[in-house]
Amino acid sequence: MGGDKAPGEIVAGARRAQDELGIPVLLVGPGDGSLGDTSGLELLVASEVVAMDEDAGRAVRTKRDSSLVRAAEAVRDGRASAMVSAGNTGATMASALFRMGRMRGVARPAIATPLPVPGASPTVLVDAGANAECQPEWLVQFAQMASAYVTARYGIASPSVALLSIGEEPSKGNAVGKEAHGLLAGTGGIRFVGNVEGRDLLGGSVDVVVTDGFTGNVALKALEGAMRAFTGILGSVIGSSPECRAAGDVLLPALLTHAAEMDPEETGGALLLGVEGVCVISHGSSSARAILNAVRAAHELAERDLVGAVRAQVSPG
């Protein structure tokens, strides 16, 4: 029931994942028929729904029979290997945190969002919005967890980790960042390569970019806004005359190929790191295709024991 296009596109994506990828999907939602045609898909009935704009903490405390809470319980109880939601991000995090549980030794779970890099594996931005206020030590854990994630998901043995700042020198940045820089440089098990700036986020020069959830969320949405502005300009230019429309038709196939590479719907969504289960957070505007990719990512991460890999990084030995 989560996401701007729910339940239609969500159910359609679940069906495609089952039909095309052979991944068994357990739908969680109301049993009153409001999900539409769910034939062939297993349904776990949950009578309540958390709205997209609802207060996350209160929703999870009071709506114990909501689809989000029940989905997290299904993972906790081993009935599902992973959960996927395009719903209220805060409530998704809270459900996962309170029902699956926080990983032992983890101070704060964080959101890891893959930023597409044309022709290469994505750069994973962490924290993309879970923790508006961070302590330097948390950033080190974010880096550890995201390193395990990049290895599990993209097969990169020793991912490079950079700190998002406003200059290359360790002395640049805010107080949390400057202290985190020193801690990151002194932490074994991760490959810290120093600071990067906002303009490097799409450059593909590093595997993981670590920052606090406030800065990460602002940067992520700035990139979204820039892409929207640019495609808007391109669209208006192409639509401005018959000649331009014809020229646009020539460029369109190649542009669409690149657009697909840059499309967040193709990356499989963000991941909540630091909880005792796989929790994929899809964009609120997710289409069936985005859900298909999110289910694929969730399935892979469960198969590759992401949770075990993160646990080993955070508490080695």
Next chain:
Amino acid sequence: MGGDKAPGEIVAGARRAQDELGIPVLLVGPGDGSLGDTSGLELLVASEVVAMDEDAGRAVRTKRDSSLVRAAEAVRDGRASAMVSAGNTGATMASALFRMGRMRGVARPAIATPLPVPGASPTVLVDAGANAECQPEWLVQFAQMASAYVTARYGIASPSVALLSIGEEPSKGNAVGKEAHGLLAGTGGIRFVGNVEGRDLLGGSVDVVVTDGFTGNVALKALEGAMRAFTGILGSVIGSSPECRAAGDVLLPALLTHAAEMDPEETGGALLLGVEGVCVISHGSSSARAILNAVRAAHELAERDLVGAVRAQVSPG
């Protein structure tokens, strides 16, 4: 002597400003001929140069005969009405702060950077990088100063001011932002309209976006990086075949018109607010055209008494 293309493009831009706009320009730099042909332009000799990557505070303390320090002194002494530099941003700020002086009542000067909005006046982002760590009260002053700037520069009588955050609700954001939200809402003389998110920066919905200098700088550079990624993709698509090149030729005139609207070189550069003089900070990669536009902006702001307007906003009555 400042900027990646100095001195050639800087001197050329100064000459164009004088020839095309009739603005008398005082060049500040070495008198040993290294500026090239400066005939027809007045020269204030300064024997030292602050390098782009030099430590700003130390440079300004030790290089008292540097072009940056001398330029700020020329404004202080009334020999110039404004200064423009494409050099070391930190040293430009320090020169202006220590030689022109901090405005009375201003806690911290801040950088105001216009973000281009196609078909409308820019959205001014403040602080775009002067203060990595901010107190909530400073953000209120940034909003006041930027409001005066928008009125002086773009003729908007009552500019709208938004706070950069990670959600529309006042409860969203980090501690500094949440406290600033309350202060902004209770401050007279500015028109505070609430929070915006990173994706709104290029949307043109508000006149001023206020944030701390760390977040502002990361967001600004993320936008730069996204634009670079997008133009890179477009260029590679257009160059991929003879047919695509021909199609690109059809679209190019209209694309260049839009690109010019989005080009930071056209906005006249950033402004340091809160010092006792007009100080325009141009991008390090400034061409002659960027310098021309920066001199134009500096001239306009001096003519319209920006400093007096900012002073009246910060210390009314």
